[in-house]
Amino acid sequence: MSRPPEAEPPRLSVAIIAMNEAHRIERCLRSAAFADEIVLVDSGSSDDTAAIARAHGARVIETADWPGFGPQKNRALAACRGRWVLSLDADEEVTAALRAAILAAIEPSPAQERVNGYWVRRSSSWCGRTIRFGDWRNDRVLRLFRREAARFSDDLVHERVECAPPLATLDGVLLHDSVDSRADALEKMHRYARLGADKLRARGRGGLAAAWLHGAWTFVRGYLLRLGFLDGRAGLAIAVLNARGTWLRYRLAGRAARYPSGFPGEPR
Structure with missing residues (x-):
């Protein structure tokens, strides 16, 4: 058959x-x-x-x-x-x-x-x-x-x-x-920052100085060099949110490297 x-x-x-x-x-x-x-x-x-x-x-x-x-x-x-x-x-x-x-x-x-x-x-x-x-x-x-x-x-x-x-x-x-909302934007920013921090930490990068440097550069690049200001209030909100996310990503990576068992005072 x-x-x-x-x-x-x-x-x-x-x-x-x-x-x-x-x-x-x-x-x-x-x-x-x-x-x-x-x-x-x-x-x-x-x-x-x-x-x-x-x-x-x-x-x-x-x-x-x-x-x-x-x-x-x-x-x-x-x-x-x-x-x-x-x-x-x-x-x-x-x-x-x-x-x-x-x-x-x-x-x-x-x-x-x-x-x-x-x-x-x-x-x-x-x-x-x-x-x-x-x-x-x-x-x-x-x-x-x-x-x-x-x-x-x-x-x-x-x-x-x-x-x-x-x-x-x-x-x-x-x-x-x-x-679709500011709350949605903030939730995404914090979620991606936490995940991105793990990548940075694995590459030995992070820290407070790097957080301020990269955060400031992210804002300047998006809002000024790439003309984000031409999108009005939405352009400003995006530039600030991206800068904040970059700052948080490097800050969390540095803190995790410094306190691998958890930040003092946080529940383990």
């Missing part, structure tokens, strides 16, 4: 990691509905993130631990079956122009066979306002790649895609609703 032919693998998978993103994950999922499959790795959400994802046809993988952004995204990547993978964050949305560019890029052709990954231009917003200057301007991220040609770095935060060349750039824009 002959075996039935194996089904063709999906052409495009979308990989998402999320935790407690019920308030905004639906927009991301709707924009990704053109893909052959959506894989969402949920890191123990206490809200309806997983249920919303399943309602949109996503295959949800729930995990109890949090290994960091890079390792968690590699989990999502390993679960994908598509020849191509589009990596999205829960606060991102694929525009119609970008969707068309993605579908054209993965269409089999001699030109497509020569490319392993694609950069995407990303437009970020602060509390609903599009940011055009400062540290968030001209943002470009590597998000579409052949599954077998790429992986994420093992960084706990600020992970990057490690993809074999050649690479190209897609038309269209990825919308990034980075911050």
